[in-house]
Amino acid sequence: MDLESIPGVGEKTARSLSVLDDPEGALRTGDVAAIAAAPDISQGRAARIARGAIRREHDDPGGFLATDRAREVYRNVLGLLQERTVTEYAAQRLETLYPSARRSRIEEVQAFASEAMEREPDPAVLEALCGVEPLQQPGDVRVRERCLATTDAERYAEAREAIPELPVEVVEDAQGLAELARGYATVIALDESFAGVTVEGDVQVEPDALENPADVVPERSLAFFARNRDRLRAAVEVHRAADLEPACDLETLTDGLSRLAEDGTVAGDDELDRLTTAANDLDAATGTAESVANDHLREAIREQDVTIEGSDLLSLVERGAGVDSLLSRELADEHAAAVEAAREHLIEALSLDPGEAELARRVFTDEPAFPVERDEDALGRLRTELTAAKERRAGRLKRELAADLADQRTDARELVRDALELDVELAIARFARDFSCTMPTVVEADARSEPVGFAIDGGRSPLLDEPLEAIDPVDYEVSGVALLSGVNSGGKTSTLDLVASVVVLAHMGLPVPAENARLQQFDDLHYHGKTQGTLDAGAFEATVREFADLAQGGEGSLVLVDELESITEPGASAKIIAGILEALSENGATAVFVSHLAGEIREMAGFDVTIDGIEAVGLVDGELEVNRSPVKDHLARSTPELIVEKLADESRGTTAASSRNESRNEGAEVGFYDRLLEKFD
Numbered sequence: 001m002d003l004e005s006i007p008g009v010g011e012k013t014a015r016s017l018s019v020l021d022d023p024e025g026a027l028r029t030g031d032v033a034a035i036a037a038a039p040d041i042s043q044g045r046a047a048r049i050a051r052g053a054i055r056r057e058h059d060d061p062g063g064f065l066a067t068d069r070a071r072e073v074y075r076n077v078l079g080l081l082q083e084r085t086v087t088e089y090a091a092q093r094l095e096t097l098y099p100s101a102r103r104s105r106i107e108e109v110q111a112f113a114s115e116a117m118e119r120e121p122d123p124a125v126l127e128a129l130c131g132v133e134p135l136q137q138p139g140d141v142r143v144r145e146r147c148l149a150t151t152d153a154e155r156y157a158e159a160r161e162a163i164p165e166l167p168v169e170v171v172e173d174a175q176g177l178a179e180l181a182r183g184y185a186t187v188i189a190l191d192e193s194f195a196g197v198t199v200e201g202d203v204q205v206e207p208d209a210l211e212n213p214a215d216v217v218p219e220r221s222l223a224f225f226a227r228n229r230d231r232l233r234a235a236v237e238v239h240r241a242a243d244l245e246p247a248c249d250l251e252t253l254t255d256g257l258s259r260l261a262e263d264g265t266v267a268g269d270d271e272l273d274r275l276t277t278a279a280n281d282l283d284a285a286t287g288t289a290e291s292v293a294n295d296h297l298r299e300a301i302r303e304q305d306v307t308i309e310g311s312d313l314l315s316l317v318e319r320g321a322g323v324d325s326l327l328s329r330e331l332a333d334e335h336a337a338a339v340e341a342a343r344e345h346l347i348e349a350l351s352l353d354p355g356e357a358e359l360a361r362r363v364f365t366d367e368p369a370f371p372v373e374r375d376e377d378a379l380g381r382l383r384t385e386l387t388a389a390k391e392r393r394a395g396r397l398k399r400e401l402a403a404d405l406a407d408q409r410t411d412a413r414e415l416v417r418d419a420l421e422l423d424v425e426l427a428i429a430r431f432a433r434d435f436s437c438t439m440p441t442v443v444e445a446d447a448r449s450e451p452v453g454f455a456i457d458g459g460r461s462p463l464l465d466e467p468l469e470a471i472d473p474v475d476y477e478v479s480g481v482a483l484l485s486g487v488n489s490g491g492k493t494s495t496l497d498l499v500a501s502v503v504v505l506a507h508m509g510l511p512v513p514a515e516n517a518r519l520q521q522f523d524d525l526h527y528h529g530k531t532q533g534t535l536d537a538g539a540f541e542a543t544v545r546e547f548a549d550l551a552q553g554g555e556g557s558l559v560l561v562d563e564l565e566s567i568t569e570p571g572a573s574a575k576i577i578a579g580i581l582e583a584l585s586e587n588g589a590t591a592v593f594v595s596h597l598a599g600e601i602r603e604m605a606g607f608d609v610t611i612d613g614i615e616a617v618g619l620v621d622g623e624l625e626v627n628r629s630p631v632k633d634h635l636a637r638s639t640p641e642l643i644v645e646k647l648a649d650e651s652r653g654t655t656a657a658s659s660r661n662e663s664r665n666e667g668a669e670v671g672f673y674d675r676l677l678e679k680f681d
C-alpha cells in the first residue's frame with residue numbers, strides 16, 4: 001500500500017508509519033492505538049489518518065456534511081458518544097466514525113455497532129477500564145553489570161548493533177578477559193577461541209549469544225512488561241469483569257507480572273531479596289558489628305582489675321609492647337568473646353548462609369587489638385561473593401521470567417486492544433440505551449423508483465437539553481420537498497435537529513434515537529440553521545448563491561432549512577424560497593423548509609408543495625399545548641390566531657352568561673375578535 005495515497009498522509013507521516021510492524025493492517029482496521037504507536041503521531045492525528053485510510057478503502061470522496069450546521073450536529077452527536085467512553089483511546093477511536101455516503105462503510109459499522117449494542121455496560125467493567133491505556137514502548141534499556149567481549153573488530157560492530165543494551169569490549173586475550181571480569185559481574189565472551197579458558201569471576205563463553213538476545217538481555221523483554229505492567233493488569237481486570245474471551249491465559253500473565261517490579265527487576269523472590277539486602281547493608285552491618293565488639297570489650301576492661309607484676313610490666317614497656325600484648329595476656333577470653341559477638345552480629349544482621357558466614361567470620365580476625373576493626377580484604381571478598389551471588393540469581397530469574405513472558409507479548413498487545421475496543425463498544429451501547437435507539441433501515445437510492453426520503457417513528461432529538469422522559473416522541477415522514485409550519489416554540493427547529501441527527505447517525509452506521517427509522521441513503525446533508533436577523537446585501541447574495549449550487553444538483557441530497565425568510569423582507573423571501581423549492585423538487589432532492597410563511601410560499605410555488613404543521617392543540621393556563629409530531633398536509637395555525645380564537649371564545653362565553661343590557665359592549669367585542677379571525681381564513 002502506498003501510504004502517501006491516504007488523504008492527509010504526507011511524506012513525513014508515511015515515514016513515521018513505516019516504522020510500525022504492520023502499517024497497512026493498522027490503517028485498514030482503523031486501529032488508532034497501533035497508528036499512534038508510530039513516532040510523533042498523537043492519538044488525535046492517528047484518528048484522522050485512520051479516517052483517511054477508511055475513506056480510501058471505501059472509495060469515499062467524503063463531504064457528506066455539506067454545511068456548518070450539519071458539521072455541528074455531527075460534532076454534537078459524536079460528543080454524546082464520546083462522553084460515554086472511559087478511555088481517551090475510545091474517544092479518539094470514535095472519531096473514525098463519520099457519516100459516509102458509501103454503503104459498504106455504513107454496513108461495516110452497522111455490523112460492529114449491532115454487536116456493540118448487545119454489550120452490558122456493567123459498572124465494574126467501566127471501573128476497570130479506567131486503568132487501561134495503549135501500551136507504551138519501553139525507554140532505552142542499559143545494563144551495566146554485564147558485558148560482551150570479543151577479540152574481533154567486526155564481531156564488535158555486530159554485537160553493538162544486535163545488543164545495544166550491553167557494553168561491548170574488545171580484549172586481546174584471556175588476560176584481558178580476566179581484567180574485565182574484575183569490573184563486571186558477568187562477562188560474556190563471544191569468541192569460540194575462549195572455550196576452555198579459566199579465569200576468575202563469572203565469565204561465560206557463548207559464541208551464539210548474538211543470535212539469542214533474549215537470553216543475553218532478558219531485560220529487553222522485561223522492560224516492555226515492566227513499563228506496561230499496570231496497563232496490562234487493568235486489561236486483565238477488564239477481561240475478567242466483562243467475561244471477555246482473552247487473547248492469552250490471564251493466570252499466566254498475572255503470575256508473570258506479579259514477579260516483575262516496576263523497574264524491570266524480578267520481584268517476590270526471597271533469596272534474591274536476602275542477597276540484595278545483604279550486599280546493600282554490608283558496610284553498615286560491619287560498622288555496627290565493630291561497635292558491638294568494642295562496647296563489649298570496653299565494658300570488660302572497665303570491670304576488670306588487671307594485676308600485673310612490676311617486672312612483667314617493666315619487660316613489656318622495655319619491649320615497647322602496647323595494649324595488644326596486655327590484651328592477649330590478660331584479657332584473651334574477653335577479646336575472643338567480643339570478636340565472636342561481632343561475627344555473630346554480622347552473620348545474623350545480614351542473614352548469611354553457611355558459606356557466606358564462613359567469609360564473614362574472617363572479617364574480624366583473632367589477632368588481639370583494641371578497638372576491634374574489620375579486615376578490609378576479607379570484607380572485600382565477602383562483598384564480591386554477595387554481589388556475584390545476587391547477580392547470578394537475578395540473571396537466572398530474569399531469564400526464566402523473560403522466557404515465560406516473551407511468548408505473551410503479541411497476545412498482551414491484543415489483550416489491551418480488546419479492552420480498549422470494548423470501551424468503544426460500551427460507549428455505543430450506553431448511547432443506544434440512554435436515547436432508546438434502534439438500528440435504522442438505510443435504503444439504497446434508486447433513480448427509477450419514488451424518492452424514499454425519511455420516516456421516523458417515535459424520534460427524540462438527542463440535541464434537546466432535556467431528560468429523555470421529558471421529550472415527547474415525534475413521528476415525521478417526508479419524501480420529496482415539504483414546508484414545515486407551526487406555532488412558535490412548537491418544536492420546528494427541534495424536529496429539523498432530530499431529522500439531521502437521525503440521518504447523520506444512520507450514515508455513520510450507528511443506531512438512531514427513534515422507535516423505528518427508515519431513510520434513503522443520502523449523498524450529503526445540507527442543513528441551514530436559522531439566520532439571526534435580516535442579512536445585508538452581500539450576505540444575502542452569498543446565501544442565494546449557495547442555494548443556486550444546491551438547486552443545480554441535489555438529487556441525492558437532504559436539505560433542511562430553518563426559517564430562511566428572516567434573511568430579507570417577507571414578500572421577497574416567500575418568492576425566493578418558492579423558487580428554491582421548485583428547483584429542489586424538480587431535481588428529486590429531499591427537503592424540509594421550516595417557515596412561518598408556508599401559505600405565502602405555496603401560493604408563489606409553481607407546484608403543489610406539501611405543507612406539514614406542528615399544531616397547538618390548545619392553550620392551557622396561558623401555555624400552548626403542542627402536538628410535537630407534524631401533521632401531514634396541514635398548515636398549522638399560528639400562535640396569534642390561537643390567541644385571538646381563545647379571546648373570541650372567552651368573550652362569547654361571557655356574553656351568554658350576562659344580562660341583555662350589559663352585553664351590548666361585549667357583543668361588540670365578540671364582533672371585533674370574529675373580524676380578526678376572518679383575516680386568518
Ligand SMILES: Nc1ncnc2c1ncn2[C@@H]1O[C@H](COP(=O)(O)OP(=O)(O)OP(=O)(O)O)[C@@H](O)[C@H]1O
Pocket residue numbers: 464470471472473474486487488489490491492493494495628
Ligand atoms: N419533542 C419535544 N418534546 C419536549 N419538548 C420539546 C420538544 N420539541 C421542542 N421542545 C421544547 O420546545 C422548545 C422550543 O422548541 P423549538 O425551538 O424547536 O421550537 P420552534 O418551533 O422551532 O420555535 P420558533 O418558532 O421560535 O422557531 C425547546 O427548547 C424544547 O424545550
